[in-house]
Amino acid sequence: MTIAQLRAYAAVVRHGSVRAAAEALGLTESAVSMHVAGLRKELGDELFSRSRSGLAFTPGGLRLASRAVELLGLQDRTVLEVSQAGQGRRLLRIGATSLFTELAAPGLIEAFTERADDLDVELSVHRAEEFEGLLRSRAIDLAIGPPWPEPVPGVVHRAFLAYDLVLVAAPGHPLAAKPVTAQSLARATWLLGPAAIGDAGSVPALLRRVGVPEAHQRIFQSEAAALEELHHTAGVAPAVAFAVAQDLAAGRLVRLAGQDTTERGIWVGAALEDDHGSTSAELLRFLHTPRATRAMVRGSGVPARRFRPAVHVTLWS
Known part of the structure; x- marks a missing residue:
């Protein structure tokens, strides 16, 4: 599980579609789909499926969405703290x-x-x-x-x-x-x-x-x-x-x-x-x-x- 995969998945959850997530991240749709497919294979969970009203998430997909936000927030915080520590602040x-x-x-x-x-x-x-x-x-x-x-x-x-x-x-x-x-x-x-x-x-x-x-x-x-x-x-x-x-x-x-x-x-x-x-x-x-x-x-x-x-x-x- 990589940061790029989590970021792609979090974007899909936030924007409601692979296409919108790709536009928000500046990636191609195939790249976002590849990241999601990697998560599905590693976790053994479909995470979500497409329905007429949008995306329908599995219980595991909802749990991953919550954890992805936490992990990405922790990564951003770590980058910030390391930078500030280097500057002594x-x-x-x-x-x-x-x-x-x-x-x-x-x-x-x-x-x-x-x-x-x-x-x-x-x-x-x-x-x-x-x-x-x-x-x-x-x-x-x-x-x-x-x-x-x-x-x-x-x-x-x-x-x-x-x-x-x-x-x-x-x-x-x-x-x-x-x-x-x-x-x-x-x-x-x-x-x-x-x-x-x-x-x-x-x-x-x-x-x-x-x-x-x-x-x-x-x-x-x-x-x-x-x-x-x-x-x-x-x-x-x-x-x-x-x-x-x-x-x-x-x-x-x-x-x-x-x-x-x-x-x-x-x-x-x-x-x-x-x-x-x-x-x-x-x-x-x-x-x-x-x-x-x-x-x-x-x-x-x-x-x-x-x-x-x-x-x-x-x-x-």
């Missing part, structure tokens, strides 16, 4: 949800890299549902976001930072005068950041609990943009308590009181079990230190020369 790729990326990641990266002159950090934004696939394909080294629905074999999960999600509004908002009810909140206009998209995390959980209809939800490109809009629109917004502490203390925002105005959240780090001893395992341990907590809550950000954002924003798809 390391690269840590973090995938995180939008809420953590915007509010806590800059401080964390600053604290973690301040004593590591040979380390660059690449940060990409993803939905929590994508984390397992990204880790197994080696597209990222560490995933940070809300708790996973259930334990996953081969993946280490560690909760490291709990936070309170509170509901805020501009001073003078009608709902700020007295304790609110779930009914009055459901009728309000909610100004939201990208964290509201999807099913995982504290923001979607609060929206479900209150029963906010989609017609009353307005989503902005960032949490900061949603909070800024509070000063121009009579809306309410969920916010992480430590992120708005100064605005609340200065009276620029007010915290709503009453039913369904808070939600408890927690961030979890996840990495592959066999990555022990790696930079991702080192960061996973660092997440539990008091220095990391202070940095995430109060961090000022990392210098641009140390931070290489690779923002693959899939939140709007």
Whole structure:
């Protein structure tokens, strides 16, 4: 089994036909067919057959498709790491949800890299549902976001930072005068950041609990943009308590009181079990230190020369 064979097979799976795979790889159809035939002979499995609706994969063919992605990702990672090692540098790729990326990641990266002159950090934004696939394909080294629905074999999960999600509004908002009810909140206009998209995390959980209809939800490109809009629109917004502490203390925002105005959240780090001893395992341990907590809550950000954002924003798809 060769890398060329796996790459050809993965392309067939991804594009749905030998012809499309050949075009994507810049090969002839006969070359792609030859690679697939070699895999069939070596594995003793037909892998797939053609049907009127496209390709029909055997159970073994589906398993190979998954493994091919993992192996190709591992090869790309190895090539990158060998190249960087030759240059005396390391690269840590973090995938995180939008809420953590915007509010806590800059401080964390600053604290973690301040004593590591040979380390660059690449940060990409993803939905929590994508984390397992990204880790197994080696597209990222560490995933940070809300708790996973259930334990996953081969993946280490560690909760490291709990936070309170509170509901805020501009001073003078009608709902700020007295304790609110779930009914009055459901009728309000909610100004939201990208964290509201999807099913995982504290923001979607609060929206479900209150029963906010989609017609009353307005989503902005960032949490900061949603909070800024509070000063121009009579809306309410969920916010992480430590992120708005100064605005609340200065009276620029007010915290709503009453039913369904808070939600408890927690961030979890996840990495592959066999990555022990790696930079991702080192960061996973660092997440539990008091220095990391202070940095995430109060961090000022990392210098641009140390931070290489690779923002693959899939939140709007």
